[in-house]
Amino acid sequence: MRNAGLGSWPARRARMAPQREAFTFEGVSTTYLEVFRRTTKLARRLAELGVRHGDRVAYLGPNHPSFAETMFAAHQLGAIFVPLNFRLTTAEIDYQLADSGARVLIHAAQFGSDHPQAISLDSYESWLAGGSEEPLDVAVSIEDAALILYTSGTTGRPKGAVLSHANLLWNTFNLMIGIDIAYDEVALVAAPLFHVAALTQTLLPTFIKGGRSVITPRWDVGSALELIEWERVTWMFGVSTMYADLASSPDWRTADLSSLRVLMCGGAAVPDAVIRAYQDRGLVFCQGYGLTETAPGATFLEAADSVRKAGSAGVPVFLGDVRLAETGEIEVQGPNVTPGYWNDPVATAGAFTADGWFRTGDVGRLDDGYLYIVDRVKDMYISGGENVYPAEVENAISDHPDVAEVAVVGVPDSRWGEVGRAFVRPRSGVVVDAAGLREFLLPRLAKYKIPVHVEVVAELPRTGSGKVLKPALRRLPL
Known part of the structure; x- marks a missing residue:
């Protein structure tokens, strides 16, 4: 297999555990063999639309198995996947489509588009059915670009952070070192997949281990508590607001959370009261720190320290390093760090120190090797x-x-x-x-x-x- 990137994952998983369930969406599950067949057919369909190695394929819509299928299919061809934030305005989305030069856009029906090669999910299944299941063998290097993720820009225009297949793989390894992910994991994927954390901290590690991702189109407290019980969810990622919502639910005290092993949180500091609410129920609540540009894990607080160091963002990930500049700014180095920004050499040059460390723009302090986030250099x-x-x-x-x-x-x-x-x-x-x-x-x-x-x-x-x-x-x- 000449594809060393993520596009080979469905084939590799299908040959190891073809009948294990990969995704569950609204009560319907898809096996790894089915994912392999569907992504291969989709890759063939994208190739018919002219997608080649290095081209960009965009996706616009809420969480859905087609998001992962589009990503893996694009990667089978050596193309770059561009997930778009469906919460943005039409003008903002149009800018990102133009800037990335997306050759194809796959989108949910509620998001109409005048893109010349736009495929609506309304016609997705019938379109997909016409694709060939003949496997592809496109040469893809681990260092090739895999994703362009747009982050809001300090100058008023968003920048496209490029993540390579290697960035994503090393981030997956770092997470698997920090958390004992098992083959029978059931991940609740309720945070938006167009953000790096839900994708790379939950779905990809679960996929590589052969677990099952329960994908929900939106965050809803009631359905989340029901899914945790019905699907026997073992772990999930969320931002502080999501966890605060759960703990504030009238069903919180009676909800069956016995299947949960680990809860991961990032994106913002978590109030102590929220952390205590989970620890009082005997749940392991782990925080981390990172950015889109670090794929995203830069530091992680492992389960053993989750109570003793509650409030800390943890220590540097195993295959990465963190240091503080004289100003207190957090700087990151490692194989998970972006090679730069799409079509923006000036922003890329400004993001790194002279000796190659990524400038995060955040201020932190170190206490016994544990990182605490203090403030932001930038106004974000x-x-x-x-x-x-x-x-x-x-x-x-x-x-x-x-x-x-x-x-x-x-x-x-x-x-x-x-x-x-x-x-x-x-x-x-x-x-x-x-x-x-x-x-x-x-x-x-x-x-x-x-x-x-x-x-x-x-x-x-x-x-x-x-x-x-x-x-x-x-x-x-x-």
């Missing part, structure tokens, strides 16, 4: 597990004809962890209405990026050099 904040970059929001607000100047900061929120707070200075002689401004932003920004709080101010605080003093804005009471 995390709302419900989603990264929000104020520059992007500020750019959109500045397009409003009545806005002269704006500054956006993240502020604490009991539900989402953090939400946006915009300080708007209107143009002379006009009045800016907060509700009207939010309505103006609806077609321009994903809802989670739209500030919850909007303050109209006469002036913005500044440094001596004229820069806006965002720390002063963060300290203002709501």
Whole structure:
């Protein structure tokens, strides 16, 4: 087999355990043999549309087995998979399709597209059925690009972080070293697969071990608790908001969680009260730290330390290293770190130190070798597990004809962890209405990026050099 990448995984799994179940979606399960046959047919279909080694294949839609099938099929051809965030606006999605140069787009029916080669999931099954099951043998190097994952940009435009097959494989190894993943794992995949963590910290490690991924189209507390019991879920990944939702459910105390072995959390700091809620039920709650650009695991808190070091992001992953710069900025090095950004050599060069360490933009402290996240060098904040970059929001607000100047900061929120707070200075002689401004932003920004709080101010605080003093804005009471 000349394919050394992820595209070979369905074939390798099918020859080892053809009748084991790989995916369960809405009560229907698919075996590894079926996954291999379906991804091969899909790869053949994509090839008929002109997809070749190095081309990009995009996917737009909620969690669904077709997401994984499209990824593996693209990788059989040596193509690069581009998962898109369906929460974004049409303009944002169009930009990412154009920037990546996606040759084919497979999308859920509710997301219409004028892409010249768009396949709707409404016709997906009939289209797939016409594909040949003749296996392909395309040469794919482990160092070839596998994914382009768009992260919101500090300059108002998202950057496409490239992850190679090697990045994904080493990240899988790191996770399997940190957690004793078994062949009989049942993973609940409820976090969005277009984010790196749900894909690479849950679905891929489960797949490589021959376990079963229970895929849900959206996060729902009630159905999550039911699925954990019915499907005997053994592990899952979630962001802080998801775990807070579960612990706040009226069914929390009576829910049967006996099958759970490990709960993993990332994306934002987890309140101590949430951690205690799980530990009080005897559950292993492990946190980690990472970024899209680190595939994503940079540090991990193993089960043995989950109580003693609760609140810590853990120690560096086995096959990786972390250090702090003089400023306290966290820097990462290892085989899981991105080679750079798609078509953006300037951003790529700026992301690395002179000796090759990746600059995360986050500030941390080390205590006995354990990392604690302190703050962010950049202004990015995390709302419900989603990264929000104020520059992007500020750019959109500045397009409003009545806005002269704006500054956006993240502020604490009991539900989402953090939400946006915009300080708007209107143009002379006009009045800016907060509700009207939010309505103006609806077609321009994903809802989670739209500030919850909007303050109209006469002036913005500044440094001596004229820069806006965002720390002063963060300290203002709501």
